[in-house]
Amino acid sequence: MGQSGKTIILCCTMDTKSCEALYLKEQVEAFGHEVRIIDMGMKKPSPPGVFITQAQVAGLYYEQIVSSNIRSEAAAYMIKGLKSIVRQLYADGQLDGIMAIGGSGGTTMASAAMHELPLGVPKIVVTTMASGNTLPYVQGEDVLLLNPVVDIQNLNFLTEYILRQAAAVMNGMICCRPLERGKKKAIAITCFGVTTPCVDRCAGLLQEEGYEVLIFHARGSSGGKIMEKMIAEGHFCAVLDVTTTELADEVAGGIYSVGPRRLREAPAHGIPYIVVPGALEMINLGSEDTLQPAQKARTLYYHSPSSVKMRANGAEMKELGEIFIQRLQHSRPGMTKVIIPARGFSSVDMPGKVFSDPDANQIFINEVKYKMPSNVPVMIQDSHVNDRAFADVLVRELLRMMPKTQY
């Protein structure tokens, strides 16, 4: 069963989980694959038979790691080494899939390294962290966490069963037809509840034109962050970035901030890119009891008990304009376009609604309109983001930007 010749990298702490790691290796190899162990352990030198030793992972930082009494500090060094080794193995064609066995420390290290790999490379961690908050480990990506039910502290009927399952899961995933673009060209769109009418209409029109549409909810790791990663991996022929609210969080301390990579990958890869300030006026916070006093004094919208939204003010809108310019200004001429719906950026930003504030929006508009270099055209539309006509403009403009040789 299974096709042979695949190389699976297994990350584990050989100082504490060597029996379990060797059992898992044996199970995966029974499917005809080769398993190579990377030792992430920090307490003891690696035993023989390890493909990449603890000392090799530690590299230049070996002395610091061995002498550090602060576990998280030593782990940070190990993560650095692990990431670069995993990247290198993949680049050299020596990694077809990656697995790990870990407690909270091991899972943190292994999952950080897994995020260095493209989508579609099978990634499995056997960890009790699977039952709890997985966001730090999964971060919206295709990292599969398999709950061993009990802590992996020894081999017994249950841990052996779970490790057999993990091996079978890896074999299944790695023998499966890999991730590839379909025959249709694919377009990414960013979405939020408050921009859904716009997104739905755009998606429908683009599908009618023969495109596949992938919709990313702009909620941080599993939204804009993974979309930017997929753009960089070449999965899309164009991006319709209708919902850029994550930038508001970056500017004003919201929960969906994804950092400075946002907006950058499409310009960097030279694909047609339309950027819209959809929900850009909206700073996403947590539940009411997590708000700072200064935040409580601002204009708020109670979306749900766990989700309070804060209206971006003029100063923040100005800063958002600056970010648009900074990150888009080096686009290839004609490949990036900013299209602004002057009558409101979300379903709660229109006359009579809680976030209506045309003056603040105008500060953003002026910033972008007058300061964006001419290689990035800025179109101001006299419509609301959720108007049918606005979606029609977005799709028309995007199709115009497509290379003529597309089909």
Place this chain on the structure above:
Amino acid sequence: MGQSGKTIILCCTMDTKSCEALYLKEQVEAFGHEVRIIDMGMKKPSPPGVFITQAQVAGLYYEQIVSSNIRSEAAAYMIKGLKSIVRQLYADGQLDGIMAIGGSGGTTMASAAMHELPLGVPKIVVTTMASGNTLPYVQGEDVLLLNPVVDIQNLNFLTEYILRQAAAVMNGMICCRPLERGKKKAIAITCFGVTTPCVDRCAGLLQEEGYEVLIFHARGSSGGKIMEKMIAEGHFCAVLDVTTTELADEVAGGIYSVGPRRLREAPAHGIPYIVVPGALEMINLGSEDTLQPAQKARTLYYHSPSSVKMRANGAEMKELGEIFIQRLQHSRPGMTKVIIPARGFSSVDMPGKVFSDPDANQIFINEVKYKMPSNVPVMIQDSHVNDRAFADVLVRELLRMMPKTQY
């Protein structure tokens, strides 16, 4: 590839995700299995080709569900129906594995039904809930959440890849050698940081005697709750319940309460059972900012920034004694024994340590000692829970309780 003849149940909302469900069905069936769909959708009647329709899931509650405007209320009825159908299919040998595709609502429904099944029946949900707090869905069990990276809203190159992966994962898991008890008999032990010396010594001694030891961290769902479930499923020949702190949480509003099933399964199944008040004086709370004013006035132990412990007072210790009696009193004579370390219940409950309170402990001891019926012997040891001698007594007594025909 794969052995044929397996029946996979696929739970999905046919009103919103029928294309995706049918694609997944096709992929799983390509491995030679049969897939039967249960429709959890609440918006539209089931289309043809569904094995169990929405109306059959709703059953007696159909009118309430169709007329309800409160989604969570309607979902609660659907969950009730789904659970009983899934239990029945399994009992009838018509369910070898179970899968689901879901958003947050679908994942809630499907995972609740999956918890009705024994450990070792493959359970997979394709859901973006995989990247976030999975505790409500996994609850420490072997429910595998597979993150589709984007919302499953249509079929595209990415969702098709993820669904192919899910099919391959199910095939791998279901063709794998199933969960079984090993040749060694297995004993469950409950553990906590503050009782680790006792647990480690007991585990070592029992392993020397030829037993497999499974250690459960007493942290709620993935601790005592899953252990009780596994006892009920017949996985253990005996239980050494060293750490009963979850009961303190049940009595005093801690975070690891697992409800009234705790302590009950071993007596119900008549296997040798030793119960110890390890860490019973410890009520487990969350981070400091989650504490009520009344809790802040109590004796506290700051275990970590996210974990504050509160000392159980005399009234609570009395109530804990009552719970011991209520839940253990119907044990078969000689099969359950309570063994109490009179010099302290955890590493922070000893002279000079923050939770030392012999008077409060004595209230518990008196309650159990004088009111427990004679079929459940109560032994008071003049030692601390982490004393070597105490662990030796636990193991000696447990071995004495084992049926003589064991080997």
